[in-house]
Amino acid sequence: MKILVVGGTRYFGIPMVNALLTKGHDVTIATRGNAKVDFEGEVNYVTLDRMDSSSVKRALENQKFDVIIDKIAYSSNDVKTLLENVICERYIQMSTCSVYLNEHANICEDEFVTSDYPLVWMDRIKDYATTKRNAERAVLEYMAPSACTFVRYPIVLGENDYTRRLCFYIEHINNEQAMFVDDLDEAMAFIHEKDAGEFIAYLVDHPINGAVNGCSSGTVKISEIISYIEKKLGKKAILSENGDAAPFNGRKDTLSFNTEKAEKAGFVFPDLNSWLYKLIDYEIGQIIK
Structure with missing residues (x-):
């Protein structure tokens, strides 16, 4: 599949891209041009500023991807500048378990329903949880719920x-x-960086609709x-x-997250x-x- 990765050159983006390459996918990485990584295979690069709509348009206009993996969507405006300028069949967003409103053990995905959240178009703000809730919700302005995945992680260590x-x-x-x-x-x-990267790559070939926890x-x-x-x-x-x-x-x-949805799709943490x-x-x- 033809895959666009937005933000894949550091931390768990590296094992994620390597896992995609191992599966034979055609990977293009969108960066600001500041980093090149020695991946375990050939990748393509495009240079853009994902916070600048005109920059995204120049880099990606008229291109179509089977899947977009968006690792650095922090705000609703981040989503807007990307998805209004590129076409994809499926969109995977790295979200966060911080979107959940209440902390307790064994939190399930339906405790924050993306479509129910009132969308506010906004740039990145200090309130990380609010910013990320809006980033999830903004996707539904461009993609059908059945065509997007929100990967919710706790703190990633590695x-x-x-x-x-x-x-x-x-x-x-x-x-x-x-x-x-x-x-x-x-x-x-917690989740280890290798598992965090490889689970997102796994979702390319084993799609899950809507939100999914990983830890x-x-x-x-x-x-x-x-x-x-x-x-x-x-x-x-x-x-x-x-x-x-x-x-x-x-x-x-005590803060923990239910991963039955991921496990039913065949991925065991x-x-x-x-x-x-x-x-x-x-x-x-x-x-x-």
């Missing part, structure tokens, strides 16, 4: 995580710096992450309300424990080598 959220805990414990953790017993779900099975408490790092480093965490705010703060309850502690070991090795 060796290439440029936000260094997991490293925050390792560095603070290793350097004996105080950190503020608002709830040690909060339990969270590793199981949850982990922040206290368990800290305890593991303490044992590995032989140092105790310094916890203080006056310390640096930890990146996983702000959760109100690994258990969180199968990779999380290996990742912590890797990051510790990178920091103290």
Whole structure:
């Protein structure tokens, strides 16, 4: 299939594109021209500014794709500038589990119904959840519900995580710096970068209509992450309300997501424990080598 990938040159976009190439798809990557990646196969590139409608039109006018994978649609206007200027049979948007209005365990996709959300045309704002809800809703102005997929992920972790959220805990414990953790017993779900990329690629050949959750099975408490790092480093965490705010703060309850919809389509996510502690070991090795 002929596939346009918008934003596929960093983080889990790389295993996603490699998985598409392995399946023999014809992949074109739309970028601002700042990055080229040594993928495991040949890709085409187009240069555009996806926030500028005229730029998108110049780059993609009269082109038609079987599938568009949009990894960087943050706002409704982002969607508009793209979909008003290119034709596709199917559209896959990387959304987020932040669209859900209430946090609890085992959240199902129907707890946020895209079509019910009142659309506001808007640029990117600080309220990430509102921005992404509108990004989902905007798609339905251009695509039939049966022709689009919204992939909802929790926090993505991996060796290439440029936000260094997991490293925050390792560095603070290793350097004996105080950190503020608002709830040690909060339990969270995550997904590994490789699984995040490969699941989106899987959806090209195994379409799912509407929203679909993706995350590793199981949850982990922040206290368990800290305890593991303490044992590995032989140092105790310094916890203080006056310390640096930890990146996983702000959760109100155990937060996990139901993945039965993905599993019925044939994709099974690994258990969180199968990779999380290996990742912590890797990051510790990178920091103290």
